Amino acid sequence: MIRSRYDALCHLGGGADVQKPHLLAPGKALLQGLGIDLFDHAQTYLSNKYLSILRCFVIRLKRACPFGTALRSHLPLGIQTMQYLPIFLDVRHKPCLVVGGGEVAARKVANLLRAGAAVTVVAPELAEPLRRTLAEGGLVHLERTFQEADLDGALLVVAATADRAVNRRVAELAGARGIPVNVVDQGEDSSFIMPSVIDRSPVVVAVSTGTASPVLARLLRTRLESVIPAGYGRLGELCARYRDRVKARFADQRDRRRFWDRVLQGGVAERVFSGHLDEADAAMAVELDAASPSAGMGEVYLVGAGPGDPDLLTFRALRLMQQADVVVYDRLVAEPILEMTRRDARRVYVGKERNNHAMRQEEINRLLADLAKEGHRVLRLKGGDPFIFGRGGEEIDTLAAEGVPFQVVPGITAASGCAAYAGIPLTHRDYAQSVTFVTGHLKDGTIDLNWPQLAQPHQTLVFYMGLIGLPVIVRELIAHGVSPQMPIALVQQGTTHMQRVYTGTLANILASVERDPPKPPTLVIVGEVVSLRDKLNWFNALGASTQGATTPIAPGS
Secondary structure, three states, X not given: OOOOHHHHHHHHOOOOEEEOOOOOHHHHHHHHHOOOEEEOOOHHHOOHHHHHHHHHHHHHHHHHOOOHHHHHHOOOOOOOOOOOOOOOOOOOOOEEEEEOOOHHHHHHHHHHHHOOOEEEEEOOOOOHHHHHHHHOOOOEEEOOOOOHHHHOOOOEEEEOOOOHHHHHHHHHHHHHOOOOEEEOOOHXXXXXXXXXXXXXXXXXXXXXXXXXXXXXXXXHHHHHHHHOOOHHHHHHXXXXXXXXXXXXXXOOHHHHHHHHHHHHOOHHHHHHHOOOHHHHHHHHHHHHHHOOOOOOOOEEEEEEOEOOOHHXXXXXXXXXXXXXXXXXXXXXXXXXXXXXXXXXXXXXXXXXXXXXXXXXHHHHHHHHHHHHHOOOEEEEEEOEOOOOOOOHHHHHHHHHHOOOOEEEEOOOOHHHHHHHHOOOOXXXXXXXXXXXXXXXXXXXXXXXXXXHHHOOOOEEEEEEOOOOOHHHHHHHHHHOOOOOOOEEEEEEOOOOOOOEEEEEEOOOXXXXXXXXXXXXXXXXXXXXXXXXXXXXXXXXXXXOOOOOOOOOOOOOO
């Protein structure tokens, strides 16, 4: 197992032992040839703590060898690559080299000096800002062109000359020594980038778009500047002063986290933001004296994750997602939504699909109660709305019977979300005065529904889990008097970039599906309102990614 984040970073540079599961034999041989030893271990070693590290590992393989793409395909489903690994590096009193003496180099030097680095600049001449810094004793200047020996002992290197060939040579020589290098405006030659920064020291926020658009990064930084008060720096200093006392007061990490959650969102924080630091210290001391370790009972948050688009989450859902220390999630929770939970939270997969249940419903009910009784704050994250074909009522019934506190946060149900994103209003004065949500899940080969009621005119029918049972739905509706020309729509992975909408009539939809089968999850909408789609459709799915937002997420990812 990777022993620490520091070890993992060493491994990215080709250090000693890297343990990676399920790698192809050619890739293993190649990496072993680079001095990296690999061992086959269980997938459970890919804990949440190291996902970002593994993503970076793969992207570097892709740049280095043709096996990278194949290796990426062997990572557990749900792990996506990032272009860069976000880290914060301690450069205080450490030697850092800047090659170049112009205005751009001056900005890089200024950032390094703000972080406390010992900066050496190599350049035949210096721009005015650098000359002033040199006169103030803030840097060392080597008044000449770059030489390879300048790299000796450097922690990191910035190449910022106006000569692309010189910059590339600096990057190649630094790379050969394993020294991180940033090449200005030459992202392909850089091994690290310097992000836009919101500095509220000790609180520092960094924003990056990789090499895609520095202007966009600056715009994002400007927006963040307006919503992160300067008082957050003072709040960070208060946290640092009380950290040891809080740690001594609460032996259990969960108790410490809950204490800080309460303090940082309550009166103490408000006093800091208003500049009343003495009052904040006094309030902090009162909070610490009054606080007591938990009695052992946690809480369950039953949260609807919506149909897939993360923008459809409620504010309350997002807040609770950030508080929970255990996440129990379903198969159809969108991966971008799962990524919005706390990174250090334990994840438990309990997804179900046809004829394949990771855990029976009774076991899920029991699990939620047991986790809460152990003192955990448990996020039960369910696709759509937990009370609409989500079996949420069964889960909280168990919690209520056992005295476990719980909250329920509704989500946008698939019928509402998918219909809206498909441009199909579920009700309309001219077409449908009612809407019915129906489960189309087959049991013992039949769908036991009130077909005469469903065949009534001037209504919209929405079938959840109706893809497998579509032939039965079509047959029974026609048999009970619905016109074969009744419009029908199938919405695949609605509200996501993988959304596809199939339209037709009861008479021809089966032939369309046979020619081009949709993939689950697919919602079925029957009614005259479907005819409005051509006029009202507004959402254009990108369709560029092979990973659907509601593609099932593998256990442990």
